[in-house]
Amino acid sequence: MMGPTPATAIVGVGYSDLSYESGVSVLQLARTATARAIEDAGLAASDIDGVGTFSVGDSVPAQAVATSLSCGELGWCADLYLGGQAPAYLVLLADAAIRAGLATSVVVFRAMNGRSGIRIGRMDPPDRPASVSDRLAAGLVAYPQLVAMWAQRFMVETGATEDDLASVVTSQRWYAERNPRAIVRSPITRDEYFASPMIASPFRVADCTREVDGACALVVTSLDRARHLTRAPVVVAGGAFAAGPRSGREFGDVLLWDDYSRNCMDFVGKKLWSRTGLSARDLDVAEIYDCFSSSVLMALEGLGIVPRGESGAFIGAGETQLGGQLPVNTHGGLLSEGYIHGMNTVAEAVLQIRGDAGERTVEGAEVALATSGTLMDGSAIVLTQDR
């Protein structure tokens, strides 16, 4: 008989600089972040035998990074054509690859010149089925507009208000002030939020992530190996990916999705809690994918962390701040740290479990959630201390 399936752990975190204009190639950004993650883990490039990444045609292949790092022979190599739904899922795939024996130590990354190069927000997919040509013809030419329709319907269904969006923005900015990596660190009051220019109702500029150039990488290895490395292991306790029914022709094809007030997190949550045996009450910190402010409200409710219709009040009451019931987006979120497509959302969860997030550390955090995605498909991962 085989023994219990061995667990994996995240043992390294690396970032490139985050900026509005990197002045270097995407491969250079990827190489910098992955090399720093490998060094952080106390490993050498020659120890890495798996590389994975995701992109929407705006980045470099995993094999290019492996070659650039001089990794040697690979047993696992993955290039996902996915967006914000991918980061937690990518870590889960690395975990699965290691447990299946395909690789022993894996680096996963997202790298993009997302500001000075190809901007995700201004979508122009190569495939133009009617779902794409319709929205372009109607004047839906950027993601803020598309997701705004979901936010609008969410507000209709749940009674959420612009004041609730303001709560997300102001509470996350407090953390960003304490995050040296964040691209937006200036304080913002509620009045200043409402003075932020409306761009696609109900979204103001302040409700939208800040697109940046940069890269972020994580190293995953077996828990057995992790226990002999530099850093305290951050255990991959479980996770889930889910694509709801009729998720469409591509990841901006929302016309077949019935209920814009509920996104992938409703589906991810059900799997996540049953699979991990945990509940929302067990979480010490949550890093929630937030390309837009409304994504945080929808995820908190969709995952069952807060009852439907109550997420805005929860945040407004300070429950997501340090000392509250559940600190959320302690890096300032993608709204403030910058849009490394949510790879940095997972990385922040790792730093929190390590107790390595500076002033914004949630003291004694043992269980962290990180989510990815805000439309029809998404993923989530639970990370814990090695107990």
Place this chain on the structure above:
Amino acid sequence: MEQLPTSPLLMQTCDECGRAWRTPFEGCPYCGGERITPRLSRGRGHVYSWVETHRSFDGDPTRALPYVVVAVDLDEGARIFGRYGADRVPMAGERVEAQDPGPETHTAWFEPAATSETP
């Protein structure tokens, strides 16, 4: 029938389950049926959601700001995007009807439906 291929009101309908949707697929997204017939909607439905855009994301000078895009659930069952012509934002569930788009228009234009109309 010549305008069928480009009309923004063209729907796909499944001969097996009867559902309707906008984007052509190889197979019915609801039942997997393979007998699919394109049909023109009558252009009436209700507003499911909307967004009012205040900033140009692509610099297209033909769209005056602000403008409203609606997601409309057509009475035949399909959800489509279109522009909203009234000089205000719509209400959720508001009844709307598409105007004659003309041969050069690639998006549906909706106006509030006459109040006497019954669904």
